[in-house]
Amino acid sequence: MSDGAQFQQVSPVRLYQRIVEQIEQAITRGDLKPGQRLPSERELVTQFGASRPTVREALRVLESNGLIRSRPGDPNGPEILPFSSAGLTKEMTRLVQFDNVSMAELISFRMILDGSASMLAARLRSEEELSAMERTIAVMSDAIETGYDEFSKADVAFHEAVAVASRNSLIEVCNQVVRGAVLSLISDKVAHAHNRKALMRESLQHHQEVLEAIRARDGAAAARISRRKLLDYYAGYVPESEQGPLLALVDDEEP
Amino acid sequence: MSDGAQFQQVSPVRLYQRIVEQIEQAITRGDLKPGQRLPSERELVTQFGASRPTVREALRVLESNGLIRSRPGDPNGPEILPFSSAGLTKEMTRLVQFDNVSMAELISFRMILDGSASMLAARLRSEEELSAMERTIAVMSDAIETGYDEFSKADVAFHEAVAVASRNSLIEVCNQVVRGAVLSLISDKVAHAHNRKALMRESLQHHQEVLEAIRARDGAAAARISRRKLLDYYAGYVPESEQGPLLALVDDEEP
């Protein structure tokens, strides 16, 4: 190779990509805020100087990425949507589905995220946030009789309350995604379990112990308990041979 | 509400979405493997019974999601791409850019991921994996004189080696994404820093200390050092008022 300038590989840029970029940037910059409307397709055609199919390709991409939504017949044009983590969820689910991510890895990741969230919550929580958690636990307790859906909803609410208290939304988004992925892999087993009530009671017990540590502002304990309980709860779904990495995560009590 | 059946909200499904779904499923199921080719657009038109613009909209969506790539003139048709975390990175970057995710949260998240990876690596590593890490550190050391690009590449290689040893690819993918997001936010400052060599030396020092703990199989120490060093390195980019949650993460040495 001759010395001197280094060249980057170039790739032809499609017209529709240019349009996507422009609109994406306008949204990111804040020129287009959620709720605002894009001009109609035919109007965009004149503004971008491209044909309608090309403009439409761009809009379809934006739509599939959750940035806009267009309804047929709406005279106001496509709508800018508020940010949602749906795209992230989709991507992460795909990562799980066919990038050889095992159940053990998923649970390991949940243990890390959940443990960290609990630790941060224990150390940073306010009194209001604590009582918010207590309320969700109460709902869970009641929901054991009411039904699994209620219970599950309250469960999510608890983790959300913890996430809020941890002051870190990234944790919650990722945790939510991973949680969803785990559930989608074992949902059939849970749904058909004849001992669902027992499972719910066990889960409730776990959450209460974590809450106790958070109440006591004991970050290390909250993390340890959270991880330990997750492992107990899910260990049955992981083959014996893959449990090593999971045990390494609860192995906190070393000299 | 009358009791009985619960109905879900329905939304009209576009034709192009049906096509996207079918192809996505085929890929997820493994019917279409990376490297294989899709039929040509005109062939797909007849198979799906849709028009070319519609088929093209579907292909554009798949392309923008990183699932396929189509090159003009290629007689073999669009190519199925191997999985890449590019989509995830894009989504996460967007999350950071305009969902009120602060620099502090990003760094906090990195500390969690990196700390956990180091801990797992310390407890699970093999001898080969350890020496792989040592090699990347050596490269980093040499690269201080060679240049920042080399250094950065070796840096990535180190974290990758740690991730491999941690037996959890999710950690590494997420860490890589977050790392990229952080760098994209501060890259200008690093590039213009007049003391880049000093920064590199500091970074190298940090990595060496983590490596030492991993060598000693001391998981707790590896995690603690990793978090501490990340905080030291990046603290300057976080406003004083937002450092609370970060400090909570290194506050391990409690009674």
Place this chain on the structure above:
DNA sequence: CCCTCTCACTGGCCTGACCAGTAAGCTCAC
């Protein structure tokens, strides 16, 4: 056997058209 050139076919892009929806604004009865 290798090299070169051809050509059928590819994807990128465009024009123009039809249809089923939507909602603003008009009409009209009350």
Place this chain on the structure above:
DNA sequence: GTGAGCTTACTGGTCAGGCCAGTGAGAGGG
């Protein structure tokens, strides 16, 4: 005046057909 109903100008969804610049497998020449 006011509300209900209808008209209408627009929207997005979809299609058919066409042109162009590329690509690469295979035909042909050396």
